[in-house]
Amino acid sequence: MFTPDQLVVYPAQGVGKVERIERQTIGGAEAEFYIVRILSNNVTLMVPVRNAVNVGLRAVCTAEQGNGIFESLADRSGFTGYTGQNWNRRYREYSEKLKSGELGDVAYVLKELLLIGKDKELSFGERRLLEQAMGLITLELAHALGKKQQEVQTEIEEMFADVLATQEKS
Template sequence: MFSPDELVVYPAQGVGKVERIERQEVGGVTAEFYIVRILTNNVTLMVPVKNAANVGLRPLCSTERANEIMLSLEDRSGFTGYTGQNWNRRYREYSEKLKSPDLGDVAYVLRELLLIGKDKELSFGERRLLEQAMSLLVVELSHVQGLTQEEVRANIEALFQDVLQPRENVE
């Protein structure tokens, strides 16, 4: 059970604040809802209290988990390089991972797209997923680590300094 003013994470939307818990009648049935305002875009969500766990509503990760996430971004052992996999299949896979309540899945998408981007130009959709993953990660980690979003983004970008260098045009 979450409380008003508590920060929570809604998958694919990011960090939000529980503004209140409301009782409403929907379809003749009375139910309780968390009213959650997403911090990055001011969108308000109504999440049924009984269904909150099923949709992935969760508390912010722990400091330990935030540190694990940063370490996982550094680990490139599982990355085999760009394999020419169909970008559409990759896009669907990554979109699903961004909807996961597991922050590790979000970090995975970010790491993979940054590393793929080193070898080839990302499609528009992939760049959008990259930004979404970066935003989801940066906002949550900034709250957990007590850093500004700019500091967290800079820390992540420092891990990928070699990848974020402009590619040479090869003709």
């Protein structure tokens, strides 16, 4: 159960704040809803309390989990390089991972796209997914670690400075 003023993460939308819990009658049935305002775009969502876990609503990660995400981003051992895999298949896989709302999945997409960008120019769709993943990660880690979002993004960009320098040359 989430409480008013608690920071939560809604899959593919990012960090939001539970503004209140309210009862509403919809279709003749009364239900409780979390009213969540997404911080990045000010969109307000109504999430049924009963179904919150099923839709992936979760608390912002802890500082310990956030530091673990930084470690996973820095670890390039599992990346074998761009394999020429079908972009449509990769796009679907990455979109599903972003929709999962799991921070580890979002970090995976971010890291893969940054590293693929070292070997080839990213398409428009890939760049959009990269921006979405970066926004989701940086905002959540900023709240978890008590930093500014731009500060977190700068740290990630520094971690991938070699990759980003290659992309700028192309």
